[in-house]
Amino acid sequence: MKLILTVNGEIHEVESIWEGESLMHVLRERLALPGAKNACEQGECGSCSVMLDEVLVCSCLVLARQAQERSVVTVEGLAPPDDVGVVQQAFIETGAVQCGFCTPGFIMATEDLLRRSPAPDDAEIREALAGNLCRCTGYEKILDAVRLASARLGAMG
Amino acid sequence: MVRRQGPRRRILPLLEATLQPRDLADALAARGAHPTALPLAGGTDLMVEINFDRRRPERILDLSRIAELAGWDREGDELVIGAGVTHARLEGEMGGLAPGLGMAARTIGSPQIRNRGTIGGNIATSSPAGDALPPLVAAGARVELASATASRSVPISEFCTGPKRNVMAPDELITAVRVPVAQGPQQFAKVGPRNAMVIAVCSLSVHLDAVARTVRTAIGSAAPTIVRATEAEAFMEGVLDERGAWERPGPLPASALARFGELVAAAARPIDDVRGSAAYRRHALAVLGRRTLSWCWQEHRA
Ligand SMILES: Cc1cc2nc3c(=O)[nH]c(=O)nc-3n(C[C@H](O)[C@H](O)[C@H](O)COP(=O)(O)OP(=O)(O)OC[C@H]3O[C@@H](n4cnc5c(N)ncnc54)[C@H](O)[C@@H]3O)c2cc1C
Ligand code: FES
Ligand code: FES
Numbered sequence: 039m040k041l042i043l044t045v046n047g048e049i050h051e052v053e054s055i056w057e058g059e060s061l062m063h064v065l066r067e068r069l070a071l072p073g074a075k076n077a078c079e080q081g082e083c084g085s086c087s088v089m090l091d092e093v094l095v096c097s098c099l100v101l102a103r104q105a106q107e108r109s110v111v112t113v114e115g116l117a118p119p120d121d122v123g124v125v126q127q128a129f130i131e132t133g134a135v136q137c138g139f140c141t142p143g144f145i146m147a148t149e150d151l152l153r154r155s156p157a158p159d160d161a162e163i164r165e166a167l168a169g170n171l172c173r174c175t176g177y178e179k180i181l182d183a184v185r186l187a188s189a190r191l192g193a194m195g
Numbered sequence: 196m197v198r199r200q201g202p203r204r205r206i207l208p209l210l211e212a213t214l215q216p217r218d219l220a221d222a223l224a225a226r227g228a229h230p231t232a233l234p235l236a237g238g239t240d241l242m243v244e245i246n247f248d249r250r251r252p253e254r255i256l257d258l259s260r261i262a263e264l265a266g267w268d269r270e271g272d273e274l275v276i277g278a279g280v281t282h283a284r285l286e287g288e289m290g291g292l293a294p295g296l297g298m299a300a301r302t303i304g305s306p307q308i309r310n311r312g313t314i315g316g317n318i319a320t321s322s323p324a325g326d327a328l329p330p331l332v333a334a335g336a337r338v339e340l341a342s343a344t345a346s347r348s349v350p351i352s353e354f355c356t357g358p359k360r361n362v363m364a365p366d367e368l369i370t371a372v373r374v375p376v377a378q379g380p381q382q383f384a385k386v387g388p389r390n391a392m393v394i395a396v397c398s399l400s401v402h403l404d405a406v407a408r409t410v411r412t413a414i415g416s417a418a419p420t421i422v423r424a425t426e427a428e429a430f431m432e433g434v435l436d437e438r439g440a441w442e443r444p445g446p447l448p449a450s451a452l453a454r455f456g457e458l459v460a461a462a463a464r465p466i467d468d469v470r471g472s473a474a475y476r477r478h479a480l481a482v483l484g485r486r487t488l489s490w491c492w493q494e495h496r497a
Contacts, residue, residue, distance in 0.1 A: 039212060057210035057255065058245045079246040081239055081308055082392065096307045099242040101235060103213045104259050147306070168391030169305020 043105045045069060046115025052102075061105050062086045062097035065112060073113035073142045077171075084170035085139060087146040088112045094150040096169075113142035116149065124194075125149055128187035129180075136174035143170045148184050157188055211254045219263040219341075223368060225256055227343040230365040232256040236264075236279055237311035239304070240320050264315065264370065272376050275339075278315025278369040282327070285314060293374050295330035295381030295400050302326055302385045305392050315369045321355040324416040328355070329400035330383055331372060332413035332421045339371040340364075348373070355420045379405035380494035382487040385415070386471075386479045396471040397479050399459065401487040403495055408432070408441050412484075417463035417476045427458035427484065444496040452485045459484030 041052040065071045075085035079098045086097045089111040117123040151166035216222040233252035244250035264279035282300040289297035317327040331351045338354045381402045387393030398415035410431045412424040465476035
């Protein structure tokens with residue numbers, strides 16, 4: 039059976055998939071969207087985070103079939119090609135990106151947080167990012183990035 | 196050497212087409228017709244097993260589209276919580292109705308895990324470290340099971356029979372869990388190496404019922420199943436009655452809190468494992484016992 043799903047606003051049809059396949063695998067290997075990163079495949083690192091019907095999820099733990107006729111947003115869908123969004127820009131400016139492997143997951147989790155809570159305090163930021171691991175930055179710059187993005191989005195109203 | 200292999204590095208057995216019923220009646224019919232099909236809700240337990248080739252079900256029965264499982268409601272003195280309700284919703288919506296369950300839900304995994312993981316999946320997995328289980332045991336919840344032809348209701352303490360073992364039949368699904376509405380303060384506390392994303396080293400629920408004047412406890416991750424500390428409960432009920440404390444709630448003597456903690460620890464049957472030693476678990480449970488009871492009592496006095 040065909041897999042039909044919307045990704046970043048575009049409807050995709052995948053001819054055939056293995057029935058045990060994860061959404062992450064479909065995004066990366068069949069739709070050529072490598073933004074969601076594959077690191078642990080067990081929900082521990084958050085690098086594969088995407089929005090599924092506007093809910094932040096680990097795409098490695100979603101059976102691809104569960105996304106049938108649903109809407110997925112990946113990091114590639116946050117801004118037009120060759121452009122970056124406010125959250126992405128804040129990560130670049132604060133030095134929150136080193137090797138960059140964890141970045142798409144942190145960006146998605148930050149987008150989700152700021153949508154729910156536009157002016158989060160530090161405890162809230164930490165709790166919201168608790169499912170994302172970074173092996174490079176030591177997290178401080180990532181917290182800076184979230185604060186900066188929150189301030190800018192607040193100023194933009 | 197044991198080395199994990201991701202799905203794309205090995206030849207995979209074909210799975211039969213995934214079953215995706217849209218309502219509960221269809222799901223129960225599918226469950227009866229395909230007893231080897233494995234139910235899948237949020238996938239936070241099961242997808243890990245599939246990704247790591249630990250499990251190859253012949254088929255998957257996807258429960259994520261069934262509206263009847265996805266809601267919760269109040270029926271008189273009980274909450275009827277659908278099996279598909281996520282931990283994120285329990286965290287955000289239980290409020291004063293089942294505060295212990297809400298607190299426990301908040302300690303599960305990360306936002307991503309809580310957004311997907313369900314209470315039904317937690318119950319069906321029946322891990323002694325399942326964090327939704329202690330508050331359900333302390334509250335005296337009942338698990339609602341149904342097959343295509345019958346339904347039954349099993350006390351949660353009888354549902355789980357050992358680590359990852361339970362009384363659910365191959366043609367049954369968990370449809371809901373019935374939880375008595377809280378009649379007093381409830382607390383849940385969990386010990387682990389960090390404040391998120393940890394499997395409990397041990398955990399404890401303490402519930403006070405100011406109407407029935409009872410104290411209820413449930414210990415997680417320190418025995419093959421969730422266990423109540425019934426001696427600790429009886430001891431504390433005795434202390435509260437003797438002092439007339441339910442009518443005139445004064446401070447509790449430190450000696451009574453300490454004794455309560457000791458009796459909680461004594462009820463556990465912990466083992467040494469990678470997460471902690473049996474001795475550490477007992478020590479931690481005594482501390483959790485004292486703390487959670489004093490938090491409950493402070494709230495009751497306020
Ligand atoms: C990174 C990570 C962190 C985690 N942290 C915690 C934690 O801190 N505390 C904790 O308790 N758990 C934790 N878990 C485990 C898991 O998230 C929970 O147990 C969750 O509640 C499982 O629910 P699910 O809907 O995802 O289950 P699924 O994975 O979909 O299913 C789990 C099992 O339940 C069965 N099942 C599901 N629904 C039903 C039903 N309605 N009827 C019959 N059978 C059913 C399935 O067949 C399967 O055997 C964690 C998992 C991950 C990946
Ligand atoms: S790859 Fe999905 S959480 Fe790590
Ligand atoms: S920047 Fe390298 S893992 Fe985070």
